[in-house]
Amino acid sequence: MEKRKGYLLKGKVLDGTLNKPVEQGAVVVDGEHIAWVGMADAIPAQYNPAEYELIDLPGRTIMPGLVDGHTHISFGESRSEEENALYTPPEFRTAKALYYSKKVLQAGVTSAFDAATTYGVAQAVRDAIDTGMFPGPRFTVSGKQITNHQGLEDSFPSNMEFPLGQSAVLVKTKSDLVEAIRLQVKDEVDAIKVSGSNDNLITPDALGASAFTLEELKIIVDETHRLGKLCSVHARSCDSARDSALAGFDNLFHASYIDDAGIEACLKNNCVITPTLTLLVNLIEANPANAGASTASAFEREVEAASVNLRKAFEAGVPLIAGSESGWSPVPYGQWHAREMEVFVKYLGLSPLQAIHANTLGATRLLSPRYRDQVGKLEAGRYADILVLPGDPTQDITLLQRPSRFDYIFKGGQPIDRTPPAPRRRKWYERTKTFLAGLYVFDEEKGCGHLIPE
Template sequence: MKGTVYKDGVVLPCEDLRIIEDGAVIVEGDTIVWVGKTRDIPEKYLSNDYARESVAGYSIMPGLIDAHMHISFGECESEEELSIYTSPEYRAIRAAADAEKVLFSGVTSSCDPGGPNNLGVAVRDARNAGLIQAPRMAAAGRQLTSQQGIGDNFPLWIGVPPSSMGVMVRSNAEIIQEIRDQVKAGVDIIKLAGSGLSSDEYAAFRREEIALAVDEAHRLTRPITIHARSRQSVRYAAEAGVDWIMHASYMDDHGLDLVLEKQIPICPAMTLLVNIIEANDLGISDISAGARRHAEEERDAAIKILTKFHRSGGTLICGSETGFSMTPYGEWHTREMGLFVKHLGLSPMEAILCMTKNSSMTLPRDKDKIGTITPGKYADLLVVDGEPHNDIDVLHDSSKIKTIIQGGKQMDRWRPANHKRIRLGFEKAHLYTRTPLKRTHFN
């Protein structure tokens, strides 16, 4: 067979808001060769050289792109689990298994903006070598941090462990050297920890330090992104010309104007914030009242400024921040689209564009080959039972995703969907007791 004709479905090309009723997509090898109305299929594709598959009653859309997914985090339940426990060797094997869960949630491409031991790069390469089933991936190394950045979350007397997601840079020379080291190690992107837990106001780096990192990354042909929740970090990032900004929860109007002027996309990753709050509602987390209040305040601030960003014509991209215990692999990848619809005022189709066309930029090697159903691009497709362009909740139900096609190939699981992974003792935080043992416990 020369290829396959998928016909009679509702096609969402995701080049814009256009919908093709009774549409068709034709695939040869790993590539889309034709898109249009079923009735307009060229004669050459109607021969017996092409398999024909009717998808009447279904929608055909591009595979989803999760722009913020940490494949090496292992669904960590604490900072210690993320940064200290578990060997690099075990983390790599675990990440390979977790990557398949991501793929079968409908995510055919993803960006991993930083993690320990260069594991994102390893998973990317294993996928490209055909060793594992996973989304196409772009990967950063450890995120460059100062003492005020999200990459340094331990007390001063401990510092940044070499097994953590961050790497401490203490001077301009160290910023440059770390970027050069990461480029040599094969990263696709550079990430800065531009803000941290200590303030919603100030940045983790000075303006000129961020500008230096941007200049060096771009000189070495690598995009650079930044974790920037605070007001100052967003402004500095926009002034320096980063390629996209993560979060921007406390962006002010001045920062908003700069981001819009520079046409810099924002990846809010609100899913993590909302899931932190809801996990606490369910009684499965032990965050303090103050941490809960801060998460609610950040959520509300993000909704307010990002709604304004969207209404002003800003570009939003979708990332789930999968990898934490609040955002396990295969579970919450599509929720960001729903939050965009519910809180930021996007239509379902506009939200889908955020997780297809808009998010393609976060995979620099593949950005011109993914994200839309366009002749010449990779045949990364989803066949969906329902109309996600009218009801975004359809995509939250993985049972509605009937077929996942990556590079023209219909994907089948290598592991059963209900396969249970056991968390081993060395992966977990080591608690002696949950409360001090007192004599009154025995009364």
């Protein structure tokens, strides 16, 4: 049989914009790209079933693949900062990241923004996928975060060297800022990420100040933009969110404590916010008593603050982007990429359609120019990165969290292999080395030792 040119998909079409789904719609896939989108009864004659495989999808929604606005493909589901920064050789991390990339794609994520990497793992993974060697999403990657002594990542004791495996470069002077950006751009990052504040996850009650001065933030933005890259910032504190927006950053991560001046600066400087609340919500749900360096109440406080401040920012017109923060053990790969949409609806008052937009076309603002206008929307000329799922996610946003029930996941016009990768075993060097989970004390009465568990 002659090889078909592509596919004719007929069903409910949700295109990634804020337009209502088209009930009797159709999408034509020709090779790698979308050739045509419209009403099912108006398909041009050239796209005939003899040449294009007709797939009738009653009761199904056809929509763009998800664009996850915040992943860490190199973090390997680490359970602690030590595990991520100190253990596991970079070569094995890269192999793991390629294994996990398949899971991310199989969850319906066809593009992603990687928000900081250990070593150069994320760039290597992006290139291994883009050159066709391994399955995975189209990655846009920031390299290592640029931090200083007050930013996230410089959290190991001062009596040791800053670890090479930390997903950051430590910058000490103003001129180092420019050098750090130029080196990362030389090493082929797509975006620069700055660690603009600390983080309760790592250091309790560390939400106070901005790590960098406004002047330093402006130096970073100017050099990053001069080199044609996007500029993102980890901004958990109010000051870091406001000052980064004032300095002209393109994207604030988190920003739960943003104030009115910060919101105004976002609007003026065309800055978006990617909250990644899924990490906090998962931490609270999973094990509130043992969630990390800080108490669960700090995470609850932040979600509460976000539901006031980010709702206000969104209503004022600041676009929100959905990102999952996948890569840490509370947010394993392939599991939670669609949850942020539910969180946006539940905590920030977005409609399901607005939430889907934030996880598709809206999120393309973070992507490299190679992909920015090529994905995220069902439109002629863009890559055919497409999901087909039962039901209507604008009626039930949680449908997107069940990728095993999706009928199809297309990337570049091809239905992807849905066979889950075999489970992997951990190698001993991946974990924080604990000799014994407790103290083995001597009991004088009994004349023997016994374990006091921790």
